[in-house]
Amino acid sequence: MSTEEPTLQRRASRKSVAFTEEKLVVDADGSVTVMATPNDDTKDTAVSHTPRTPPLAAALRASTDASQAPADGTAADGADANPDGLDLSLMKKKKKKVKKEDGESGDGAAAAGGEEAIDLSMKKKKKKKVVKEEDEFAKKLEALNLEGGESAEAPAEGDVQDGDMEKGTGIWAHDETRTISYNPLLSRFFTLLAQKNPDHASTGTRSYKIPPPQCLREGNKKTIFANLPEICKRMKRADEHVTAYLFAELGTSGSVDGSRRLVIKGRFQQKQIENVLRTYIIEYVTCKTCRSPNTELSKGENRLYFITCNSCGSRRSVQAIKTGFSAQVGKRRKMQQG
């Protein structure tokens, strides 16, 4: 739950300028926004600058459902990211729970109980974003309507570049010789990109999926984490590293049994393990620059661990896993003292 809060804040403060800019570019729907004001963070000004965002949004919404969901996802991605830097806060359990209700009510009931259990919450997140995004669109549209009807068209250019790109009318007609200005072209690119690759948006960190941890109870006091090797393989991390992190965070100890399952002392629920894994992924798997999970952890020269990103090539050092203070719990304390 709240365990991620401090780390997130730290992260947000750490973000660099380049990072922000990249974020803005990723903001697929508001691509126009990006181009017009690369360093403009506030959305309100962006809206006033770019009256053409909503038509695109409308077009997107009109498009097929399959392509809509991911497109909205990316848009929300960028939009969320703008105000508070890294929007990994969306990963927070708390928020998810709150949003779950309206997500379900807004989108029908695709979330069957079984699916929820299987999917590591990614499905819910998507839905939530869609809802949020629609709200945002509605707001934007409203604001624009107040400004006036003509704001939906391009005011800057002399000739109105209008037309339905889906049907190939107006400027998008095949035999049209007018030069299309940059912004419509760009928005067309993103629209098409989203349409043709429905799963494109899901390649990013947002929908980085790991199999949900399987937790069994052994006896009364131990928890078996059954699919640790599988998860480690997915994350491309050594079992030992993940294990060490788990133990340090949970403040406990454990062992690996015959079939490479992890036996953790103490009672832990799947949810709790999941939270810890999530922080692990944020800390040790995702690339801070491009948020790609395609990274490698390697030991550097002087006992430092480095994460090298395979997609953008950035390299950063990560903290070694440290077990902090842990109080003696149980009978042993008496034995040690006396």
Next chain:
Amino acid sequence: MSGEIEIQNLKSRDPFADADEDSGQTTQTQEYIHIRIQQRNGRKTLTTVQGIPAKFDHKKILKVIKKEFACNGTIISDTESKGLGEVIQLQGDHRLKIKEFLVDKEEGLGLDEKNIKIHGF
């Protein structure tokens, strides 16, 4: 390959300069306050707060906290064995509350939120 090495060299120069420059600052930011949770038997838990700056009176903090959170707790000084300093240990899960307390400017310590790390599930 050679290109990579060059880049690495460049990189290693930069952080070094940084570390030299604000070594004081890094020590400051490194001094995290760790809030951890530990399971005891049954539903019971312990919360440990490690790394509260020495300028605060730990005993007084504990006294206030105990009253506010309605829990018991102790200060464990672990200075000699592991060098962890004094650790405040509370009974029960008070991670969120204690963080609020540490951050609170009027009634708490007014510490920087960035330096507080909450561990555990």
